[in-house]
Amino acid sequence: MAKEIKSRSEDYSQWYNDIVRKAQLADHSAVRGCMVIKPNGFAIWENIKAQLDKMFKETGHVNAYFPLFVPKSLFEAEEKNAEGFAKECAVVTHYRLKNDPAEKGKLMVDPDARLEEELVVRPTSEAIIWNTYRGWINSYRDLPLLINQWANVVRWEMRTRLFLRTAEFLWQEGHTAHSTKEEAIEETRKILAIYADFAENYMAMPVIKGIKSANERFAGAEDTYTIEALMQDARALQAGTSHFLGQNFAKAFDVQFLNQNNKREYVWATSWGVSTRLMGGLIMTHSDDDGLVIPPKLAPTQVVIVPIPKPNEQIGEVADKIMANLRAKGISVKFDTDKKKRPGFKFAEYEMIGIPVRIGIGMRDLEKGVVEIARRDTKEKMSVPVDGVADFVANLLDEIQDNLFQKAVKFRDEHITKADTFDEFKEIINGKGGFVHAHWDGTTETEIKIKELTKATIRCIPLDNEKEEGKCILTGKPSTQRVLFAKAY
RNA sequence: CGGGAUGUAGCGCAGUCCGGUAGCGCGUGCGCCUGGGGGGCGUGAGGUCGCAGGUUCAAAUCCUGUCUUCCCGACCA
Structure with a gap:
């Protein structure tokens, strides 16, 4: 496929x-x-x-x-807030519909049902x-x-x-x-x-x-x-x-x-x-090109058990035992007993929806007293003795959680770049992207100008920012610290 | 809200220029064979072509309007 x-x-x-x-x-x-x-x-x-x-x-x-x-009069009470949201408010002006005399079966807003005061749908x-x-x-x-x-x-x-x-x-x-x-x-x-x-x-x-x-x-x-x-x-x-x-x-x-x-x-x-x-x-x-990846702590289902090629009594018994052990540890698990879908299809599907751990159980595994455990984040597959599955999976879920975080941290850290000139700044923003740590003179005017020129905005002034004397990358005016710029969603 | 695309079977698309009553792949129903990474063969079902008007003997196709989604811009959590 x-x-x-x-x-x-x-x-x-x-x-x-x-x-x-x-x-x-x-x-x-x-x-x-x-x-x-x-x-x-x-x-x-x-x-x-x-x-x-x-x-x-x-x-x-x-x-x-x-x-x-929100009644309009209340909404407008705090001026700056009202102004900030005014352009994107839905407003209720009427409280009734009626049959449209011009077109049978259609409804129209009843002009006699105008509200005395409009209601703003809360932004x-x-x-x-x-x-x-x-x-x-x-x-x-x-x-x-x-x-x-x-x-x-x-x-x-x-x-x-x-x-x-x-x-x-x-x-x-x-x-x-x-x-x-x-x-x-x-x-x-x-x-x-x-x-x-x-x-x-x-x-x-x-x-x-x-x-x-x-x-x-x-x-x-x-x-x-x-x-x-x-x-x-x-x-x-x-x-x-x-x-x-x-x-x-x-x-x-x-x-x-x-x-x-x-x-x-x-x-x-x-x-x-x-x-x-x-x-x-x-x-x-x-997530990756094979589908969603969900960290174990937020995954609605943390583990799925897939019988290979399809469920039978012996696989069912082992699956039940594994499920009981996992649930005893507070791990959510699902046993896929659907006989119509093939294992390969199920593998791909569960990867698509991001279930962190998959356990494959086949007769060949059971002869050796093991099951196959696959992790969604690295796609790695391991053979694990049936008796040790619950402990193994509990550790694995922690490891996946940690690995996802570490991977994201590494990516993030590799994408924080210092820039000292505007040319450098533009090159990074238009090239590798990410956060650019640069000096800024503190004025809204400069910030807007930079946005116009590069589409990058100031994301924040980090709380743990180090103070450092420097010059604004655009205006050259003195600055006491760097701020983080980036193109943003 | 401006520019550009788009809408046809559950999904992805062809057909639109040059009107003639809808097709392909995947999926799907059934049967058999398979079975450790999205199976194979056979045989079926499924669409008032986004919606509303109009032109025409006849509209997926032409015209008008409208809506959706996507991309680019402006705006923004």
């Missing part, structure tokens, strides 16, 4: 689309720019969600749910949440308020790609209120650390923690912190953001509290989010 996935070297975009389709992660829908997340894709998202949710709760956050619609929930918080916060005893919500949001994007940028997407958005600036900044950084921990230790996707330039900052924030990952095509992906909002929203929505000295103060705020975009990052960090 012909290869069904375009190779990465031939056409990276097409490869990505092929993976999403062939691994049955998502489909396009009847609605422009909106996707259907299929069971294979949603199962991974559920794992992402479960782990993050646990981490949020361990740090004192609780979940709640706020409405999809993010700060407005509705801060309007609500005003009623919840009275005293310093009510603080901090640490709330998260899992929700869908809508941003009317011109150009969409499955998972990476869709008009509607799923995400979590945390919205916290604090009595001091320091505590809010600490919260912002704490969440960033959780995101980085999750990205690296669960997704096996190395990230750089940093702070955004003014130009790339979230509208309405004082500071935006980010985790930036690098995809296999050497383009950067913003994988999560955590915002220190200062008192902007507290002032816009008049959220004040009485401090211990009985004085009224505005609260300090944060917001933070990661979205289904992480799925895109996961795909583009690990």
Whole structure:
């Protein structure tokens, strides 16, 4: 059978689309720019969600749910935020349809059912949440308020790609209120650390923690912190953001509290989010020309057992025993008893959908008391005695998780390059790509100019950045540190 | 939102220029043979040609409109 996935070297975009389709992660829908997340894709998202949710709760956050619609007057209250999102908002103007008198069987918007005030479909929930918080916060005893919500949001994007940028997407958005600036900044950084921990230790996707330039900052924030990952095509992906909002929203929505000295103060705020975009990052960090590769910690099914050539009683017995042992260790496993498909076909199919470990059991193996274990990341195959399978697989899953991360780290590190002149800068951006570590004079004007000339943007100023005197690569003006540039998704 | 492509069977495509009532490969149903990396032979099923109008004796094909998807740009998580 012909290869069904375009190779990465031939056409990276097409490869990505092929993976999403062939691994049955998502489909396009009847609605422009909106996707259907299929069971294979949603199962991974559920794992992402479960782990993050646990981490949020361990740090004192609780979940709640706020409405999809935001009255326009609330939405516009925080000016910068409203301005930032205005161009991509869906707006509800009517609340009723009626039969179209001109065309039988058709419906039309009832012109008599215009809303007095339009409702904005949330592109993010700060407005509705801060309007609500005003009623919840009275005293310093009510603080901090640490709330998260899992929700869908809508941003009317011109150009969409499955998972990476869709008009509607799923995400979590945390919205916290604090009595001091320091505590809010600490919260912002704490969440960033959780995101980085999750990205690296669960997704096996190395990230750089940093702070955004003014130009790339979230509208309405004082500071935006980010985790930036690098995809296999050497383009950067913003994988999560955590915002220190200062008192902007507290002032816009008049959220004040009485401090211990009985004085009224505005609260300090944060917001933070990661979205289904992480799925895109996961795909583009690990997958290869044979299909999806999922790190074991997020794989809905970690191990699949394939009988060779087809199941019989003896193979079934061994498979059952192995499954029981694996499950006792908390490993998810599936036994493929489908008699209609051939082993070779199953091998290819499970590689396509990214199951980390495959166990092949045939009569020839059983005569020797072994099974064949194949790992998805390296395609390596090993013979392992039946009795030791559970321990072997448990170790192997850890090893795969680690190997995926190390491989990604190596690639990322090889694609961080220093540039000291603009010619060098352009050569790297247009050549090997990746992050370019270069001096910048700190002005938005220069940043925009560089973007116009090279399409590279400032991804972040790394938190662990070393201070270093230098000259801006474009203007030659003095600079105190290098920042990371890259072409980004 | 601008430029360029695209839409025909589940998937990938040909047919469109030069209108005449739809075809190929893969998949799929059934049968037999096979069986340690996407099997072989045989025999079937499956499409109001994206949608809506129009021209015509006749439209996948020509015209108009509209929508989808992809690529490039602008915008953006």
